[in-house]
Amino acid sequence: MAYNPHPPRGGPAGALPNMNMNFNQMLQRSMQEQAQPEPIVEAPSNPPQSIGYGGVYNATPPQQSFTPNVLGGARETPQPILPVDLPPQAFLTSSMLLDMVDKKVDVLLRDEKEYIGILRSYDQFANLVLTECCERIAARNPEASDDPTIPKWLIADVKLPGLMTVRGENVTICATVDLDREDEPKGVKISSEKEVRALAAAQRLEKKDRDSRKAKALKQAGIEPGFGMQG
Template identity: 35%
Template structure:
């Protein structure tokens, strides 16, 4: 098959299991069903915290191409060969909450340390996304 730039080159990836990393940081795993809009079937949202992960079932998921940071096929033979431990949805969500709280507290300390020195960092929500 000749190489075709853009989404046309993904035609041979249809019906294969893929990991998709989104611009907002979420990780999805599902079967690619369409490439005009990225349509994933039997999708789970995978949350990683340390050496643990949890999967939240999401069903059919439609993603606009501009939101895809990374798309990769999953080798089904090696899929279960992972050093990570799968935990319940409740446990991974709690681990994620604790991790985010820890990061927030560290960021507050950093901002205070800079402020004590007469410096500041612009807030992320005031910066242009692009």
């Protein structure tokens, strides 16, 4: 049998060139589609107005103007962020003392001293200036018992001349005095200055000796004594 190098294209053997041609065309078409970039659709500069609202949400707000209008008066000015009717002292860290100025106050210090006077001025560090000031000395009443009618403290007010300045970092408590109840304070008895000073000095020595003995006992147990205890 002789071999035919050019088989007919219409038979089954002729389907191979057609398939190769179709595959090449498809490959070229796909490469052309990848080479062409997709068009970028730009968003419209002016979005469409909202349906049913007449474009209220898309409208730009009018600019505020503070010049008088021709048709009717000046426009309302915006409210300031900070109120303008407060003094500069109201924005300091010690602004809580603003209501105590020119009032009678009771000041307790870190060393347990107590001063009563009229607050005249202060600064941002809570340094206080008192006038008509007096020092209140207090001591425990040795006659105190479980009877509530017997006062537990004896007090005496010592008048201080001139102006009194108290450093802010030494203040523990600063409070106003109730003028209606200051003449008859509850739980205390007004006594003489000499008696109260003697009792207060004796009680301080007793406390110092008690703290010293407690500090020694703590050291023997391997514990460091606290603040104010003498070793």
